[in-house]
Amino acid sequence: MAGREDGNRQRETQAGQGPAWAEELLEHLRPAGRDVRRVVGWLSGAVRGSVALQDAAGNLMAGTRIPLDEDLVTDITAGRIASAAWQSRERHLRLVRVEHPSHTCVLAVSRETPFDRRAADVVTHTAQVIELLLTARESTAAGHRLRRATSDLRLAILQLLMVEDTIAARRVAAGLWPGLLDADTACVYVVESDPAVRDRIAEECLDSTRDDALVVRCPAMDGHVIVVSPRETAGEALRSLVGRHPDIFLGGSVRQSLARTATAYGQAVSALAVAHFRPDKTAVYAERTHPERLMDPQALRAWTARVLRPLDTLPHHTRAELLATTRLGLEFTAVNAAKVLGVSRNTVRARMERVEALLGTDFADLTARTVVHLALNTQIGLIDAQFTDATADSTLRLSDLLSGPAVRTWAQHLLGRLDADARNPRRTLRTWIAAGGNAERAAQTLGMHAQTVREHVRSAEPVLERQLLAAGTDLYEVVLAHLAVGDLDLPVLHRHD
Secondary structure, three states: OHHHHHHHHHHHHHOOOOOHHHHHHHHOOOHHHOOHHHHHHHHHHHHOOEEEEEEOOOOEEEEOOOOOOHHHHHHHHOOOOOEEEEEOOOOEEEEEEEOOOOOOEEEEEEEOOOOOHHHHHHHHHHHHHHHHHHHHHHHHHHHHHHHHHHHHHHHHHHHHHHOOOHHHHHHHHHHHOOOOOOOOEEEEEEEEOOHHHHHHHHHHHHHHHOOOOEEEEOOOOOOEEEEEEOOOHHHHHHHHHHHHOOOOEEEEOOOEEHHHHHHHHHHHHHHHHHHOOOOOOEEEOOOOOOHHHHOOHHHHHHHHHHHOHHHOOOOHHHHHHHHHHHHHHHHOOHHHHHHHHOOOHHHHHHHHHHHHHHHOOOOOOHHHHHHHHHHHHHHHHHHHOOOOHHHOOOOOOHHHHHOOHHHHHHHHHHHHOOOOOOOOHHHHHHHHHHOOOOHHHHHHHHOOOHHHHHHHHHHHHHHHOOOOOOOOHHHHHHHHHHHHHOOOOOOOOOOOO
16 A cells, blocks of 8 residues: 555656645755754644654654554564554554664654545655655764764874874874874964854865865864964965955964974964964964073083983883973963863873972972973973983083073063163062962062053063963063073072072
8 A cells, every 4th residue: 555655646746746745845855944853743733643753772753752562663663564554443553664874763653533645645755754864864973973083083193292292193193194294393373263163264274285284173272273284385275264264363383393293382372462463364483582592502401301300210101291291281271281182180280290299399480380391391302412311410500501691681681671661560570470470469569459560561561572471481481581680589499409
């Protein structure tokens, strides 16, 4: 009987004489109306009955539950029969198999009146529409799962690079993007957009770079897309992308070794802040005179090796993990560092506290954070320089590094820019640093309002050309300048510095 009904339906449709209900049903196949629950609800009204869509296990997928014979449902879902009808004095029941990519379902319709030809046709056609919708939904879901898995894999590779595990990062990347990380160096870019359109911008970044770059949705900043590219062409492609969109910005790093991806990321974020004031909305990190470059390289490496020596007793993997986490934690907040690394913020804090204990210092002290930051950034180059502890001067102290004429001249020139301001922001800045960057404590010392302290610090940023209210390299350079000119006391590290 079902076969005859199906044949009649096909002839009627081919003749272009489809009933009104067929047009209503087809509306559910439009992109805006593809909802199985809505289709089931529509069917209930069309046949004036109760409708249930359930899987082989008896789980209700849509509609209202109807008592069904389990053996009959099993015969239908197993494919032994395609449909079944049952009736009693109180109700008339019709069951139809609905194919599903992963499992077969049963569409059950219960009415108080017998099924006429129209009602039977409506049920048969609706089962076919539901089958199409379930197949489309499964395909869409599979596509989403694949894209999510690929996105998670890109993030995992970035997190490995952030902790300097380049070998593992290359191994993971080789499966999907052969040769992507074969180069020894790369540039990091950060594209900023409205969070609502970030997914679309990320896809455009992928299209623009043509798998020549690692494109990652930033786990810490909702509007950021991070692009790690060993290829020179990526920068031009991303600048072209920015030119096509009015409300996105681009910051880029200078070329760094893959082991310094975290450093490059910090540079890109710094450049992004500058991009907001550029007509072309793009900026590349400007190399400037960093204080460590004014120090004797051999002396700096010797001092770094001695400062970090308490960590040398740890297993290599543990030591690398602690150093990488602390380096990122000093550049950003613990929360954002945790998101970038894919760990909890408690894990970040626990690792940093362990480093604090080993180094005998307190990261609540901005000068201590600055000194450790200097050592960690120098430590990256120790292996490249083939430096060993055997050449280290065990008596060398931070004061020796900062007392050189080049460093002192740089520091005096930098802080001297603030002297022209009658409000004396230099004193405010010095007091604010000594208070660990806490405006309230600094205000108590200075006898002014905390908001005034913040305004003084904020006004110093364009004069010094450095961000101060956000922890990072810019702030640590200004702290080093204060240490070099003697405006702040040198911190103590494991009672040796």
